[in-house]
Amino acid sequence: MADHTPDSAANADMDLDPIARSPQTDGMPMADAIEADARRGSVPADVLSVHSAASLGGSYLTAEVSASAIRHNMSLIRQAVGDAKICSVVKANCYGHGLATLLRLLEGLTDFFGVATPEEAIVLRQMGCLKPTLMFLPACGWATGRELRQALDRLIVENVTLTLVHKDELRAIAEASRRVGAQAKVHIMVDSGMGRGGAPIDESLDLFRAARNEPSVALTGAYTHFATADDCDLEFTRHQLSRFMDVVDLSGGREGLTLHAANSAATIAMPETHLDMVRPGIAIYGYPPGEQLSGRWDMKPALRLMGQLMHTMVVPAGSRCGYGLTYTFEHDTPVGLVPVGYADGYLRSLSDQTTMRIRGVDVPTRGRVSMDQIVIDLTDVPTANVGEEVEIISANPDSPHSVENLAKLAGTIPYEITCRLGRRVRRVLVD
Numbered sequence: 001m002a003d004h005t006p007d008s009a010a011n012a013d014m015d016l017d018p019i020a021r022s023p024q025t026d027g028m029p030m031a032d033a034i035e036a037d038a039r040r041g042s043v044p045a046d047v048l049s050v051h052s053a054a055s056l057g058g059s060y061l062t063a064e065v066s067a068s069a070i071r072h073n074m075s076l077i078r079q080a081v082g083d084a085k086i087c088s089v090v091k092a093n094c095y096g097h098g099l100a101t102l103l104r105l106l107e108g109l110t111d112f113f114g115v116a117t118p119e120e121a122i123v124l125r126q127m128g129c130l131k132p133t134l135m136f137l138p139a140c141g142w143a144t145g146r147e148l149r150q151a152l153d154r155l156i157v158e159n160v161t162l163t164l165v166h167k168d169e170l171r172a173i174a175e176a177s178r179r180v181g182a183q184a185k186v187h188i189m190v191d192s193g194m195g196r197g198g199a200p201i202d203e204s205l206d207l208f209r210a211a212r213n214e215p216s217v218a219l220t221g222a223y224t225h226f227a228t229a230d231d232c233d234l235e236f237t238r239h240q241l242s243r244f245m246d247v248v249d250l251s252g253g254r255e256g257l258t259l260h261a262a263n264s265a266a267t268i269a270m271p272e273t274h275l276d277m278v279r280p281g282i283a284i285y286g287y288p289p290g291e292q293l294s295g296r297w298d299m300k301p302a303l304r305l306m307g308q309l310m311h312t313m314v315v316p317a318g319s320r321c322g323y324g325l326t327y328t329f330e331h332d333t334p335v336g337l338v339p340v341g342y343a344d345g346y347l348r349s350l351s352d353q354t355t356m357r358i359r360g361v362d363v364p365t366r367g368r369v370s371m372d373q374i375v376i377d378l379t380d381v382p383t384a385n386v387g388e389e390v391e392i393i394s395a396n397p398d399s400p401h402s403v404e405n406l407a408k409l410a411g412t413i414p415y416e417i418t419c420r421l422g423r424r425v426r427r428v429l430v431d
Helices: 031-040 045-054 067-081 091-095 099-107 118-126 145-157 167-180 201-212 235-250 264-269 403-410 414-419
Strands: 061-066 085-089 112-115 133-135 160-164 184-191 217-223 258-262 303-308 311-315 333-338 355-358 361-366 374-377 389-393 425-430
Touching (some): 061 067, 085 258, 091 099, 091 414, 118 133, 145 160, 145 167, 167 184, 167 201, 167 217, 184 235, 201 217, 201 235, 258 264, 403 414
Parallel strands (some): 133 160, 160 184, 184 217, 217 258
Antiparallel strands (some): 061 303, 311 333, 333 374, 355 361, 355 389
8 A cells, every 4th residue: 555644844834825635643633733724714614624534534535646756757847958047837736746745855956936826826825935936827817906905015025926917916016015014926928829828918018117117016027828838840939039039128127126027838839939937837746748758858746646445336237327327237236335426526527438557457446427436447456345445546647547648538637636636635755
């Protein structure tokens, strides 16, 4: 059986992360610590019930996250970018891999962190992380009125670098800086052609000028985001890069600015986009950012999802199973029940398509994926017992139930498979 002991350093501050497991004593979560945090307001009320339930002990599902795989992938990135800084993207709970599980490890391997929302930025600070942190979504789109003012004040005090896309935001950020008596750091995001946010090209020069002239705000960087860096044809990505650099040049040059544009795909495929900093996300966790880039780097998937056999029985020939009774057994068949479903991120679209691994044997799933459970066919391992380990997602990219292969079966991308892993999944650092 695999070692599921959480890494002590990585889990030391788990009680501050509303997504992570509760702190533990002798392997058991401490409900009183969770409830105390909830009273202080550091754990949102909507997750208190989840953590209180966890205090019963144990977990049906465990995501084993490989420290050696993360180190290997970060080493590949570091070798590729040379002197450029690395902004490790840890939004969406480290793409589902667990922020509390990976934070201490990543802190020693990166220069910057990237998050999406104010909550994600503040959670980093609550966990004791002082690394420079960039929030990608415009802060002023998060709320209005008093709520917005409080959020901006907190983000500036916590030294979170804000994304700036409009002059109205600049005024709000400058007012907040004066309220708290601290200069806000901002990076301007330029929409160079993706059409999904950022300052439009024709407004960018005025925004750069206004930001440089606002004494309450420190313009420390500028960036753009690529739409097609994972395609075979990189012409449009080069066009985006050219437009972005033209804006920077016309706005007064790059002196004093950290320039960044490269996502995982561009970090791998386009060295000319590395600039002063790169922003890898999915590559950190060991998955190619697109099929065209599969095999370009020897990345190691970091995640392995394990469950356990909860129930076994033999169903007679002609029996059907699952909602809609979509699968019919042709002969008397030993089957087992695995406690994973779409509430845990195991997509319903995977119904009747996948395998899981038990005793080293890949066995097929049968019937529809339910909210909390799925049936597996134990014909090839008829003596399997309740409590035995079941590998639900493999860290081996060649496995039929690897993240990449599950994504193909579901008609989606690896990002969605890992990001959807739910709160009921315990994350632990291994090796």
